[in-house]
Amino acid sequence: xxxxxxxxxxxxxxxxxxxxxxxxxxxxxxxxxxxxxxxxxxxxxxxxxxxxxxxxxxxxxxxxxxxxxxxxxxxxxxxxxxxxxxxxxxxxxxxxxxxxxxxxxxxxxxxxxxxxxxxxxxxxxxxxxxxxxxxxxxxxxxxxxxxxxxxxxxxxxxxxxx
Numbered sequence: 001x002x003x004x005x006x007x008x009x010x011x012x013x014x015x016x017x018x019x020x021x022x023x024x025x026x027x028x029x030x031x032x033x034x035x036x037x038x039x040x041x042x043x044x045x046x047x048x049x050x051x052x053x054x055x056x057x058x059x060x061x062x063x064x065x066x067x068x069x070x071x072x073x074x075x076x077x078x079x080x081x082x083x084x085x086x087x088x089x090x091x092x093x094x095x096x097x098x099x100x101x102x103x104x105x106x107x108x109x110x111x112x113x114x115x116x117x118x119x120x121x122x123x124x125x126x127x128x129x130x131x132x133x134x135x136x137x138x139x140x141x142x143x144x145x146x147x148x149x150x151x152x153x154x155x156x157x158x159x160x161x162x
Contacts, residue, residue, distance in 0.1 A: 032107060032108065034097070034109055035109065039133075039134035039136055040130070040136055040137065041114060042116060043088070043116075045091075045116075046066070048067055048068055048071075048088075049066060049068075049072040050064060050065070050159075051066065051071065051072060051158050051159070052064075052065050052159040055096075055106075061096060062093070062096055063091055064091070064092050065089060065091045066091070066092070067087070067089045068086075070084060070087050070088070071087040074087065076158055081155045082122075083119045084119065085119055085120060085122070086119065087117075088116065088117070089116070089117045089154070090114060090115065091153055092114050094109055094111050095109035095110055095112055096108070096109060097109040110133060113129060115128065115149070115153065117150050117154060119154075123144050124142075125143075125146055125150060126140070126142040127139070127141045127142075127147060127149065129149075
């Protein structure tokens with residue numbers, strides 16, 4: 001009985017010391033404000049659904065492709081790049097920085113570019129590119145023949161997700 005009381009008292013003492021008010025500075029959560037999209041964008045890509053992502057080790061960048069509901073559904077069910085009218089795809093490319101909380105990991109740094117592809121009809125689309133800090137439009141192309149970058153973005157396959 002006495003041993004059980006000592007064990008219970010020890011467990012309570014350990015539990016209370018584990019719940020101290022002291023915070024560990026290594027685990028304080030902070031938002032990565034460096035990666036925020038600030039500028040004259042037609043919409044916020046981060047509010048769309050993720051289609052796929054990739055890393056370019058040569059340029060030390062990471063990119064995520066987002067899409068509206070039309071783009072996301074099409075990418076999940078079709079392997080080709082013949083997106084229907086109403087598709088809006090956006091690609092955000094960030095520089096990379098070392099993750100201070102995870103050894104060997106990388107997290108987004110400042111955005112390098114944001115690109116938008118809007119499919120307006122069969123074989124017709126519009127492409128826009130934003131760069132700088134704050135982000136400003138640096139390119140805009142519309143027409144029936146997609147430029148090489150636009151064609152590359154439309155050809156990206158959706159990542160396999162459970």
